[in-house]
Amino acid sequence: MAAPLTNLWKSRFATINPLLRICKGMGNSYRCYSFAKQSIARMLEKSLIQDNVKVKGWVRALRGHRDVIFLHVSDGSCVKPLQVVADPSLCGSDVTYGCCVSVEGRLVESSHPGQMVEVAAHRLQVLGPCDPVEFPFKARKKHSADYIRTYPHLRPRTNTFSSLLRIRSQATMAFHKYFQENGFCQIHTPILTSSDCEGAGEVFCVEPANSQLTQPVEGDREANHFFKCPTYLNVSGQLHLEVMSGGLSRVYTFGPTFRAENSRGRHHLCEFYMIEAELVFTDTLEDIMQVMEEMVRTTTQTVMESAQEDVHYYLQNTGAEKQRETVEAMATRQFKRITYTEAISLLHANNTFQFKVQWGADLQKEHERWLTQHLGDVPVFVTDFPAQLKPFYTKLNPDNKTVGAVDLLVPGVGELIGGSLREDNYDTLHSRLEDAGEQDMYDWYLDLRKYGSAPHGGFGLGFERYLQHLLGTGNIRDVIPFPRSPGTCKL
CATH class of the missing domain: 3.30.930.10 (Bira Bifunctional Protein; Domain 2)
Incomplete structure (x- = not known):
């Protein structure tokens, strides 16, 4: 019985394998696979210098200077955010606390004491704007559990x-x-x-x-x-x-x-x-x-x-x-x-x-x-x-x-x-x-x-x-x- 069963599985794999190759070549499926590999948790865990990375997430902190802007971006994969360093020319007025962004750039060593790597951005796109005045959670403010509970749809x-x-x-x-x-x-x-x-x-x-x-x-x-x-x-x-x-x-x-x-x-x-x-x-x-x-x-x-x-x-x-x-x-x-x-x-x-x-x-x-x-x-x-x-x-x-x-x-x-x-x-x-x-x-x-x-x-x-x-x-x-x-x- 062993040989027929082996042949059966080989025939099934022969059918499935081309589909796997096709799926890997498809844009949406490939991007989904790539996203899992490029999560912030994996970047911070491996701390490998990379020339081309794409990060998508929400801005949890924003500090602006005359020559540079620092953003802390989180995608929910871990508690630590990833620091993004961007030229002010990349950031329009819609880059605010709470907005959703897509960042492309280079993963480099960080001088920030809290993490080993950061992203030097060469492209930044706002995927979903957020009005920081109307947004119920404010930057650099500690909210009580009772207050957070009043916004069940936003507390994540x-x-x-x-x-x-x-x-x-x-x-x-x-x-x-x-x-x-x-x-x-x-x-x-x-x-x-x-x-x-x-x-x-x-x-x-x-x-x-x-x-x-x-x-x-x-x-x-x-x-x-x-x-x-x-x-x-x-x-x-x-x-x-x-x-x-x-x-x-x-x-x-x-x-x-x-x-x-x-x-x-x-x-x-x-x-x-x-x-x-x-x-x-x-x-x-x-x-x-x-x-x-x-x-x-x-x-x-x-x-x-x-x-x-x-x-x-x-x-x-x-x-x-x-x-x-x-x-x-x-x-x-x-x-x-x-x-x-x-x-x-x-x-x-x-x-x-x-x-x-x-x-x-x-x-x-x-x-x-x-x-x-x-x-x-x-x-x-x-x-x-x-x-x-x-x-x-x-x-x-x-x-x-x-x-x-x-x-x-x-x-x-x-x-x-x-x-x-x-x-x-x-x-x-x-x-x-x-x-x-x-x-x-x-x-x-x-x-x-x-x-x-x-x-x-x-x-x-x-x-x-x-x-x-x-x-x-x-x-x-x-x-x-x-x-x-x-x-x-x-x-």
């Missing part, structure tokens, strides 16, 4: 937010890298679902805007829905991951989730990204906590290395330099482990809270942050919560009062990850759903326990909260490209 033009976007991209790839290297299969879980996974009722209902698509039928509730049942934007991909884990053992998803939570707090969004994983053949919370800890530690180390310049710039320009110590502790020190009951005892022993949290009540943000601070400013696992605080699918502990659930708390943010062992006993799960009157809605979920059920568990991490903790960002709306919260859905 700021150095701070463009750094955040590159860090976010690196963090995304770091999480994928961890899961792929540890035997997890990525699953694309649906955005539309008929299940309220968390059972809290904080869901967005989905129906067509055009009412003519569905004709109301009196007495037939199903016929009045587009999908023949109530449909929501997903609040979690967990239940769908459990379906897939029944055949793949280790699965994960990384995608948007939605909560109709009427909160304007600095840690809450109505649309955010979740990293969720499910592991089969796990009997203890410790198995899940080991994966959670390794994932957070490994990805954090990867991000701090791969996005070093952007992280340094972001922390420095947001006044969060001290966050580096907290992050380094997360990447190197052992996470603490306490039970919910132990956490309540610690909180009762502290006299600074205005009210005492009672056993059986949920922990508030101030409690979570205090616990991490009290235990050494490191991430803290809190385990074995009262059963009434967790969803129906969480596995009951032998004491019949608590469940095998865990929250990972991190300094400054509070809860970062929530996880649990899943109830794998059919009769127990059926009884819970029957008591709640939802056994018909979750009949498919019960089937998972009827046909080859296995002990399993999983967790979900809020990606924006992770970035908040990593960068010491005060408001979660500053770490997501397009924030969605009550009363706010611009763009």
